[in-house]
Amino acid sequence: MRKIIAFNRVSADGYFSAPDGSLEWTVQDEALDKAAAGRLDTTDAILFGRRTYDMFESFWPHAVDDSPTAPAPHGEPRRSREMRELGAWINAATKIVYSRTRSAVTWRGSRLIGEFDPREIAALKRQPGKDIMIFGSGSIASQLTAHGLIDEYQFVVSPVVLGSGHPLLSGIASRVPLALADATPYPSGHVMLRYTHAG
Amino acid sequence: MRKIIAFNRVSADGYFSAPDGSLEWTVQDEALDKAAAGRLDTTDAILFGRRTYDMFESFWPHAVDDSPTAPAPHGEPRRSREMRELGAWINAATKIVYSRTRSAVTWRGSRLIGEFDPREIAALKRQPGKDIMIFGSGSIASQLTAHGLIDEYQFVVSPVVLGSGHPLLSGIASRVPLALADATPYPSGHVMLRYTHAG
Numbered sequence: 001m002r003k004i005i006a007f008n009r010v011s012a013d014g015y016f017s018a019p020d021g022s023l024e025w026t027v028q029d030e031a032l033d034k035a036a037a038g039r040l041d042t043t044d045a046i047l048f049g050r051r052t053y054d055m056f057e058s059f060w061p062h063a064v065d066d067s068p069t070a071p072a073p074h075g076e077p078r079r080s081r082e083m084r085e086l087g088a089w090i091n092a093a094t095k096i097v098y099s100r101t102r103s104a105v106t107w108r109g110s111r112l113i114g115e116f117d118p119r120e121i122a123a124l125k126r127q128p129g130k131d132i133m134i135f136g137s138g139s140i141a142s143q144l145t146a147h148g149l150i151d152e153y154q155f156v157v158s159p160v161v162l163g164s165g166h167p168l169l170s171g172i173a174s175r176v177p178l179a180l181a182d183a184t185p186y187p188s189g190h191v192m193l194r195y196t197h198a199g
Numbered sequence: 200m201r202k203i204i205a206f207n208r209v210s211a212d213g214y215f216s217a218p219d220g221s222l223e224w225t226v227q228d229e230a231l232d233k234a235a236a237g238r239l240d241t242t243d244a245i246l247f248g249r250r251t252y253d254m255f256e257s258f259w260p261h262a263v264d265d266s267p268t269a270p271a272p273h274g275e276p277r278r279s280r281e282m283r284e285l286g287a288w289i290n291a292a293t294k295i296v297y298s299r300t301r302s303a304v305t306w307r308g309s310r311l312i313g314e315f316d317p318r319e320i321a322a323l324k325r326q327p328g329k330d331i332m333i334f335g336s337g338s339i340a341s342q343l344t345a346h347g348l349i350d351e352y353q354f355v356v357s358p359v360v361l362g363s364g365h366p367l368l369s370g371i372a373s374r375v376p377l378a379l380a381d382a383t384p385y386p387s388g389h390v391m392l393r394y395t396h397a398g
Contacts, residue, residue, distance in 0.1 A: 012354060012377055012394055013368045014213025025374060145360055153360070155211060159379045159394060161344060161352070163371025169212045172362020175224060178211055180358045180388035189379035193390060195211055195358060 003131040003151035015165030029188045033082035040089045044130040049137030050099035118147040159189035202330045202350035214364030228387045232281035239288045243329035248336030249298035317346040358388035
């Protein structure tokens, strides 16, 4: 069975995005990127809410040359090997996009879906394939959580107080007990908390 | 100089209290209580917003016999040694209460203050005495944070998704970079994240 893994950055005071919805308060961390790159082999699909998809689509198709070994073109910022591997993985992944407003998606591997249906996700998890990631996408992540469809939560806590902003999950009527899988501090001050379902 | 230490429980999805403001989703953890009891010697005062004070006042004066060695009275729940030590410390501590609505406070050691004034807090920190705790009290904790007056944040992340609720800090205009002091996982799945000011 394919797992769904939610990966998110969160501030020390529990905010997942700034008041304007942006993630520009997050700080890059090469050690974190290395750890993330090491997990790419076991995942091949991404679930997206519309806003997060827009954000990714405006960056990743142009951010990196798809070939992990390509040299950085003149005049472009040099990307780390991890960034290029991540970019190649994102561009190649199956991207399932929930949107009621967009009529088409052109980024390679994207598939547009109008309405969230938990049965469709349960069927997707039973299909052959690797594990499935979801980044941000609060509305979809909340619905998945409410239906018990997220198998693993990876929260990277940043050493910063944002002081205002937005939560990731909202409108969920009942609590979901989790089991801590591991807590990994990085030299940068980031802490990766990894949870699976309890019991 | 006395330090101000903010101690809070937070859910894995970043909520500090349930939609009704309660903390009844938190789970007691004897190992955490032991660690907290070990730090009581270095603190002797508590800052309170009105709502948190009300909550503490309805529980602690009656929860424990003040003597740490007293046996549990008949018919009352048996409290752990750590709970009794914590209760004795809270009842004895100087309690500084911010409220514009209460006209009097009768719980031993309490002092009522109408308006938050950062200069008064800065003066308090220069006075002789032990360190000062603040639990919850989001409005006061936010104003202290905005004025750079909190020296240490202790966040205990619970292994639970609340799915809705309230943040602790809000309305703070600029970010506060922190330095991770330590990240301590407990067998229960709690993780204590301890931060000091960066730089």
